[in-house]
Amino acid sequence: MxxxxxxxxxxxxxxxxxxxxxxxxxxxxxxxMFTITNVTxxxxxxxxxxxxxxxxxxxxxxxxxxxxxxxGELAYGFIYKMVEDVAGxxxxxxxxxxxxxxxxxxxxxxxxxxxxxxxxxxxxxxTAVLALxxxxxxxxxxxxxxxxGFLGLFWxxxxxxxxxxxxxxxxxxxxxxxPVSHSIRLMGNMMxxxxxxxxxxxxxxxxxxxxxxxxxxxxxxxxxxxxIYGLEILVAFIQAYVFTILTCVYLKDALxxxx
Amino acid sequence: xxxxxxxxxxxxASAPGMPQLDFSTFGNxxxxxxxxxxxxxxxxxxxxxxxxxxxxxxxxxxxxxxxAAAEDLKVKATEAEEAYNKAxxxxxxxxxxxxxxxKAEIQADLDDATAKADAEIAAKLVESExxxxxIREGAMQSVKDVAKDTAKEIVAAMGGKADARTVxxxxxxxxxx
Amino acid sequence: MEGDIVxxxxxxxxxxxxxxxxxxxxxVGNVAGNFLSGAxxxxxxxxxxxxxxxxxxxxxEALGIFSFLVALLLMFAV
Numbered sequence: 001m002x003x004x005x006x007x008x009x010x011x012x013x014x015x016x017x018x019x020x021x022x023x024x025x026x027x028x029x030x031x032x033m034f035t036i037t038n039v040t041x042x043x044x045x046x047x048x049x050x051x052x053x054x055x056x057x058x059x060x061x062x063x064x065x066x067x068x069x070x071x072g073e074l075a076y077g078f079i080y081k082m083v084e085d086v087a088g089x090x091x092x093x094x095x096x097x098x099x100x101x102x103x104x105x106x107x108x109x110x111x112x113x114x115x116x117x118x119x120x121x122x123x124x125x126x127t128a129v130l131a132l133x134x135x136x137x138x139x140x141x142x143x144x145x146x147x148x149g150f151l152g153l154f155w156x157x158x159x160x161x162x163x164x165x166x167x168x169x170x171x172x173x174x175x176x177x178x179p180v181s182h183s184i185r186l187m188g189n190m191m192x193x194x195x196x197x198x199x200x201x202x203x204x205x206x207x208x209x210x211x212x213x214x215x216x217x218x219x220x221x222x223x224x225x226x227x228i229y230g231l232e233i234l235v236a237f238i239q240a241y242v243f244t245i246l247t248c249v250y251l252k253d254a255l256x257x258x259x
Numbered sequence: 260x261x262x263x264x265x266x267x268x269x270x271x272a273s274a275p276g277m278p279q280l281d282f283s284t285f286g287n288x289x290x291x292x293x294x295x296x297x298x299x300x301x302x303x304x305x306x307x308x309x310x311x312x313x314x315x316x317x318x319x320x321x322x323x324x325x326x327a328a329a330e331d332l333k334v335k336a337t338e339a340e341e342a343y344n345k346a347x348x349x350x351x352x353x354x355x356x357x358x359x360x361x362k363a364e365i366q367a368d369l370d371d372a373t374a375k376a377d378a379e380i381a382a383k384l385v386e387s388e389x390x391x392x393x394i395r396e397g398a399m400q401s402v403k404d405v406a407k408d409t410a411k412e413i414v415a416a417m418g419g420k421a422d423a424r425t426v427x428x429x430x431x432x433x434x435x436x
Numbered sequence: 437m438e439g440d441i442v443x444x445x446x447x448x449x450x451x452x453x454x455x456x457x458x459x460x461x462x463x464v465g466n467v468a469g470n471f472l473s474g475a476x477x478x479x480x481x482x483x484x485x486x487x488x489x490x491x492x493x494x495x496x497e498a499l500g501i502f503s504f505l506v507a508l509l510l511m512f513a514v
Contacts, residue, residue, distance in 0.1 A: 017277055017512060022284040033286040043295040050299055054307035061310065063318050076311045086487060096304035104299055124279050125288040133296075181498045188501030191279065191508075242494040245487055277512045 012206065016198035020122055020191065038118040039126075046107035046120070054103070075103070079244065086248035088255055097137070098251075101130060102244040109190060109236035113229070121239075122190035124183065131183035134247045142254035153257040182246060189239045193232040200224045399434075406430045446510045453507040460500025467492040 024035050031037055053075075057068030065073055079099050083091050105121055112119025120126050142150035154171040156164060203221035207214025278284075410426045471489045475482035 020278040022278060022281070022287065031284045031287050033290050035287055037284075037287055037291075039284075039288050040291045043291050047295055047298050047302075051302055054311070055302060058307065058310050058314065061314050061317075063314070063321055065314075069314075072307070073311055073315065076308065076315070082487070096300065096308055099303055099308065100296060100300045103303065104296060120288075120292070122279070123288055125285040126292050129289050129292055181495075181502075184505060185494060185498040185501055187279070188505050189497075192501065192504050195508075238490065242490055245491060246494065249491065277508060280509075280513050 012202055012209070014199065014202045016195040016202070019118070019194060019198060022123075039120055039123075042108070042111060042118045042120050046104060046111055049107050049111065050103050075099075082245060083248055086245060087251040091248070091251050091255055094137075094251060098244060098247055101134070101247060102240055105130070105186065105243055106237065106240035109240055110233075112190065112194070113232055113236060119190050119194055121186055122194060124187050127183035127187040128179070130186075130243070131179040134182065134250060135179040138250045138254045141251070142257060145255060146257055150254070150257050153253060178250065182243065186239050186243050189235055193228065193235055197225055197228050197232065200228065403430055403434060406434070450507040450510040453503045453510065456503025456506070457500040460497055460503070463496035463499070464493050467496055 022031055022037050022039055024031060024037050025041055026036065029035070053068060054072050057066075057072045060066065060069060062069065076099070079102050080092070080095060083095050083098055087094070108119065108121040108126075111117055112121065142153070146152075154168045154175065156167045156171065159167050200221045203217055204225070205218070206221070207218040407423075407426050407430050410430060411423070414420070414426065467489065471482075471485070471492075475485075
């Protein structure tokens with residue numbers, strides 16, 4: 001293992017995955033169902049941040065908004081317009097639900113970017129639950145709204161008849177792969193960025209070990225961390241955006257299953 | 260540095276593999292995720308979103324009202340401008356009338372004065388002509404008289420007897436010629 | 437010895453899996469480049485299609501993330 005070889009020879013520490021370990025906040029016991037862990041802490045922080053932005057920030061109800069209220073209204077308008085444009089006018093009933101998903105993901109992503117933070121959305125358990133919630137909601141809404149007509153989503157009526165069963169099979173598979181790709185995309189993006197940053201961070205103390213090599217490697221890795229961090233800020237927002245807009249797209253399929 | 264490395268290596272050895280695939284923590288994560296989502300959902304749907312919607316609607320209303328008020332003011336301004344223009348046009352027209360009237364009066368006065376002066380001049384001319392004619396008449400008479408007298412005297416001096424009638428006829432014939 | 441061979445196979449597999457990221461990089465570049473050339477041809481229609489752009493990028497990128505995930509699984513979980 002390359003990392004082991006490094007740590008044996010030079011003393012560099014490569015543990016890019018350690019930041020994702022779930023551990024209890026108080027004590028060292030096993031992680032049970034209701035243990036207060038770092039997951040709890042960072043989810044609570046995102047809830048507090050959301051309340052600070054969306055409730056405290058708008059408590060003035062001012063017609064001419066201040067800074068915080070502007071951001072809250074911006075988020076509101078952004079998601080509202082997305083729901084209306086992508087999922088259709090009759091999907092605005094799902095707006096609070098989609099807003100919840102977006103706000104949670106965006107705040108979890110951004111809070112995870114703080115140094116020494118724990119990124120809740122980098123765990124497959126969290127993103128899989130989010131994606132399955134969307135999947136179940138969309139499927140239930142589709143069957144409630146259209147009954148068996150929802151299955152028309154898989155029957156591509158514009159294709160030639162002999163091709164339709166094949167296409168139906170492909171459509172069904174892609175329908176059930178949706179929650180997988182939906183969750184792994186978010187989790188993978190979050191984890192990849194953080195792990196890469198950790199790998200570069202492990203190279204940074206090289207100058208303490210060998211001055212000659214360190215003069216080359218340390219500045220490079222510091223610059224790389226800064227660059228990756230900038231990219232991660234972008235990714236943190238874009239992944240929340242993508243998760244939300246895909247939710248809207250799936251919702252549109254459920255509300256208007258005609259191909 | 261070396262001891263830190265060792266400690267970290269020990270910690271890593273105790274938790275190998277991907278923490279994401281450590282199924283013992285899944286229940287914990289899912290439980291807290293559900294709690295978080297429910298809290299966020301209720302906070303957003305009960306408090307935050309209706310409030311922001313109300314603020315946005317109110318702002319929309321205010322903007323609409325302000326626009327309507329601005330539209331009103333604009334209409335009023337247009338009306339005022341029209342009234343001003345109308346007043347200006349009226350004043351101008353009145354001024355034109357007054358000027359025309361004054362001009363006509365002056366013209367009439369002038370015509371009157373001219374006519375009177377013409378009449379006076381004409382009267383004076385007639386009088387003068389009459390006087391000139393009188394003077395001419397007088398002068399003719401005097402010339403005739405002098406010519407008759409002179410002719411009589413000349414005839415008498417020549418030794419003839421002057422017949423008054425013949426002399427007069429002769430003088431008249433000469434005078435005509 | 438056998439364990440070492442298995443580990444070696446896992447690491448080689450992880451390295452090979454990382455090539456998949458190159459494929460997704462090409463895909464993302466294709467999506468973004470084609471969007472840009474289309475947007476420069478018809479800038480007025482570009483604003484309405486940014487959502488489609490991001491969806492396309494997300495789909496292309498997801499496959500690269502899958503290969504990254506395979507690499508991670510080989511490194512840490514196998």
